[in-house]
Amino acid sequence: MSAGSQGMQPLADRRAMLRAAGGFLATLLAPGVMLYAFGAQSEPAGGQASAKVRWGLLIDVGRCPPGCDLCVAACRDENGWHESDRPEIDAQWIRKVKLHDPRTGASREVPVMCQHCDKPACVDVCPTGASFQRADGIVLVDKHICIGCRFCMMACPYKARSFVHEPQTAQKPWAPRGKGTVEGCTLCVHRLDSARLPACVEACAEKGGGAMLFGDLNDPNSDIAKAVAKHASMQIRSELGLGPAVHYQNL
Amino acid sequence: MRRAATIAVISALIVVAAAAAAMRSFAGTTPVPHPPKGQGEHCVADTEFMRKNHMKMLMHHRNEAVHLGVRTEQYDLNRCVACHAVAGPDARPVSFESPQHFCRSCHIYAAVSIDCFECHASRPDPRSRTAAMQPGNEEVAAIDQYLREIRP
Numbered sequence: 001m002s003a004g005s006q007g008m009q010p011l012a013d014r015r016a017m018l019r020a021a022g023g024f025l026a027t028l029l030a031p032g033v034m035l036y037a038f039g040a041q042s043e044p045a046g047g048q049a050s051a052k053v054r055w056g057l058l059i060d061v062g063r064c065p066p067g068c069d070l071c072v073a074a075c076r077d078e079n080g081w082h083e084s085d086r087p088e089i090d091a092q093w094i095r096k097v098k099l100h101d102p103r104t105g106a107s108r109e110v111p112v113m114c115q116h117c118d119k120p121a122c123v124d125v126c127p128t129g130a131s132f133q134r135a136d137g138i139v140l141v142d143k144h145i146c147i148g149c150r151f152c153m154m155a156c157p158y159k160a161r162s163f164v165h166e167p168q169t170a171q172k173p174w175a176p177r178g179k180g181t182v183e184g185c186t187l188c189v190h191r192l193d194s195a196r197l198p199a200c201v202e203a204c205a206e207k208g209g210g211a212m213l214f215g216d217l218n219d220p221n222s223d224i225a226k227a228v229a230k231h232a233s234m235q236i237r238s239e240l241g242l243g244p245a246v247h248y249q250n251l
Numbered sequence: 252m253r254r255a256a257t258i259a260v261i262s263a264l265i266v267v268a269a270a271a272a273a274m275r276s277f278a279g280t281t282p283v284p285h286p287p288k289g290q291g292e293h294c295v296a297d298t299e300f301m302r303k304n305h306m307k308m309l310m311h312h313r314n315e316a317v318h319l320g321v322r323t324e325q326y327d328l329n330r331c332v333a334c335h336a337v338a339g340p341d342a343r344p345v346s347f348e349s350p351q352h353f354c355r356s357c358h359i360y361a362a363v364s365i366d367c368f369e370c371h372a373s374r375p376d377p378r379s380r381t382a383a384m385q386p387g388n389e390e391v392a393a394i395d396q397y398l399r400e401i402r403p
Contacts, residue, residue, distance in 0.1 A: 049320030134320060142317050143370055169346075171372045173329040178370030193322045 051135040055187060055245060056217035057201070058224050058233060059111060062250035063211035066109050069096055071212065074203030075113075078188065080172040092162040093185045094200060099251075110251065111200070111212075114139060114160040114185035115236065118243030122152035122161065131182075137245055138189055143181040152182055157237050158244075160184050217245065284360040287353055289334045295325055309367075328367070333375035347373035 072094050076082060081091040094113035101107070120139045122131045130146035133139050141152070141161075153161045161184040168178050174190040177183050188198035196202075201214040215224035227233075233247040294301055308326060315321040324330065335353035336344035345351050347368035350359060354373075358365055367373075 047321065132318065134318065136320070140317065144313060144317070168370070171370065173332070173372040173376045176370035176372070181370070189320065190322070193320050 049134045049136040049138070049193075052218060053136040053216050054218040055116070055136055055138060055192065056215065056224055056228075057246045058213040058227050058249060059246065060209075060211045060213070060249040061108050061110055063209035064109055064111065065209050066107070068109075068208055070203045070208040071111050071200035072096060074199040075185070078172070078191075078199035079175040079177070079186075080170065081177065081183075084166075089165045090162065091164075091183065092160060093183070108251065110248065112158060112160070112236070113200075113246070114156075114187070115158050115242070115244030115246045116185075116187060117245070119241070121155040121157065121242060125151040125155040127151065134189075138187050138192075139184075140186055140189065141182050141184065143176065143178065143183070146181040148180040148182060150182060156184075157240055157242070282360075284357045286356040287335070287337050287351070289353075290336065291334045294334075328371060329376065332371075332373060336375050344374045 075094045079093060081093060083090050094111055096109045097112050099108045099110060116137055116139045118137070120131070120133055123133055123139065126132075127149060128145050128147055130142045130144075131139070131152045132142060148163065150163055153159075153163060161182050163182050164177055164179050166179060171177055175186075188196075188200075191198060197205075197214055201212045204210060204212045213224050213227055215222040217225055217228065219225055220229075227249075228247055231249050233249045234251055235244040235247055236251075238244070296304075309328060312323070312326045312328070315323075316327075337349075337351050337353055339345040339349060339351065347355060349355070352373060354365065354367075
């Protein structure tokens with residue numbers, strides 16, 4: 001026992017030393033990092049993703065007309081994916097799910113995409129760290145380090161991720177996607193980072209029923225935070241406790 | 252003894268001179284890559300610096316952009332692709348499929364295969380701006396120093 005604790009001593013020392021060295025290194029590098037990160041002339045609209053922000057969506061299903069797939073089409077155009085002749089391998093960025101209650105005859109069509117959970121199961125299971133959550137709550141795949149194991153697809157209760165089976169050629173410059181990696185809704189990070197709304201939200205507001213409300217759930221003065229506080233809304237499979245950022249109203 | 256040393260020196264000189272002559276006769280026959288010129292006035296850093304460090308800059312920027320959401324316009328891969336676009340026979344920018352593509356023009360020569368364009372678009376967005384920007388020398392020096400420190 002005592003031998004073990006003696007053995008631990010140098011290890012602890014080494015850890016402390018490494019920590020101190022890391023801190024020193026960070027200060028050394030900081031000016032270079034800052035300069036490189038923010039650029040000399042072109043500061044990005046949002047700078048670094050902030051942990052104070054929690055991006056979320058409120059979808060009013062009552063204003064989502066049956067048969068309308070403007071959000072799906074907008075996502076497809078924006079991110080350059082398309083349906084294939086093999087529906088089982090189709091991309092699952094966003095889809096309309098039809099619900100029907102045979103007892104009352106009520107039916108709904110609900111847009112479902114990555115729910116950008118607080119505690120994402122996909123991030124838990126990822127063996128490489130490719131599946132990760134940004135500071136502002138957006139759950140993404142870093143395709144540079146994704147090995148295509150598809151654990152995240154199995155873990156996701158929303159079926160919000162899909163695997164790219166075929167070589168891709170006509171990608172959009174802002175939405176890289178390639179064979180052998182997993183992909184899903186990015187909440188249009190490339191747009192958010194330059195202070196633009198996600199493509200689905202924009203399309204729904206312009207030509208659709210205006211059913212999608214996007215904003216910062218953490219900001220009590222934002223429209224979405226006020227709407228979530230005012231109206232009864234629900235999250236799909238909320239009993240799983242994953243804390244989805246996508247809220248549904250009139251579901 | 253002295254004579255031996257003199258002979259050694261003279262023969263060494265002869266060998267060096269012969270080697271130099273041989274090299275001169277081969278000069279210009281060694282194939283070197285000729286990457287097409289970019290469309291902007293300047294690259295984001297000196298050519299020599301870019302030749303040596305572009306891969307480190309891309310790697311660094313990719314992590315900043317994907318994980319932290321820091322998207323500088325200046326070091327954006329899309330801007331590299333846009334500025335270094337090479338027009339093909341149909342006047343449209345060629346894709347990475349073509350050996351004329353800017354990246355391939357050197358990477359074929361160096362026998363270094365890259366997989367950037369398995370996911371990323373190798374053609375510019377028709378709407379993108381193509382002019383490159385020139386940062387001050389101080390910035391380039393700071394990046395240079397930073398990159399040396401993270402990966403000497």
